[in-house]
Amino acid sequence: MVKIEGENGVISISADVFTTIAGYSATLCFGVKGMAGRSKTDGIVRLLKREYMSKGIRVRFEESGTVSIALHIVVDYGVNIAALAQCIMNEVSYKVSSATGVPVRQVDVFVESMTIN
Secondary structure, eight states, X not given: OEEEEETTEEXXXXXXXXXXXXXXXXXXXXXXXXXXXEOTTTOOEEEOOGGGGGGGEEEEEOTTSOEEEEEXXXXXXXXXXXXXXXXXXXXXXXXXXXXXXXXXXXXXXXXXXXXXX
16 A cells, blocks of 8 residues: 555545556557466466456555556457567556555566467
8 A cells, every 4th residue: 555645634445446547548558368377276368357457466565655556458460579578568657646646666467478369
């Protein structure tokens, strides 16, 4: 949880807020099929439903007051993965920092799988 102290009081922002904004922003990028989750029993990567999207996102709060985000995604076949990852990094960083006022230190994108449709 991040706490922002102002002259009128304290604002607390939970990790769920960062997860929701980051997941929504990432899935808006062309070529992202969704978030990926790895099964604990067999280790197989699965495409997560929208309501479980947060399981594919990790948020870490830094001591410097910034936030780091890791996204595990599934992409569509045929997309330029490097360009897509850069788009996701820019989009997530911008949307999270503008919505919360908390600077984003880094956004890591892990492409876990690719779908052919």
